[in-house]
Amino acid sequence: MKKAMSWILKTSNKNAIVDRNAKIAAKLLAVAEERGTEKTTCPSEIARMLFPEDWRMHMDEVVDVAIKLHHQHQVVITQKGKTIDVGHIKGPIRIKTV
Numbered sequence: 001m002k003k004a005m006s007w008i009l010k011t012s013n014k015n016a017i018v019d020r021n022a023k024i025a026a027k028l029l030a031v032a033e034e035r036g037t038e039k040t041t042c043p044s045e046i047a048r049m050l051f052p053e054d055w056r057m058h059m060d061e062v063v064d065v066a067i068k069l070h071h072q073h074q075v076v077i078t079q080k081g082k083t084i085d086v087g088h089i090k091g092p093i094r095i096k097t098v
Helices: 002-035 043-050 055-071
Strands: 075-079 094-097
Touching: 002 043, 002 055, 002 075, 002 094, 043 055, 055 075
Parallel strands: none
Antiparallel strands: 075 094
16 A cells, blocks of 8 residues: 555656646746747746746756757757757756757
């Protein structure tokens, strides 16, 4: 019984993460598209829109989703206006549509 409950909890937790990541991706893409190719958004803006009460807790998730979208060529991640190697992020980043 304990194994079954553990599996159910792990599965529901994974589903919640997948749902949250889909929500983050949708918001990132919508904001990037709305702003166009000349303007960027900060990951903290997305986190604040989706998780106003505890947005700081979700910053890593937002950045992780942005990196996945970057790898899928749906957004570009920049620092100081230049596209960066997302494998070596140091410091603040910005996100924009392709």
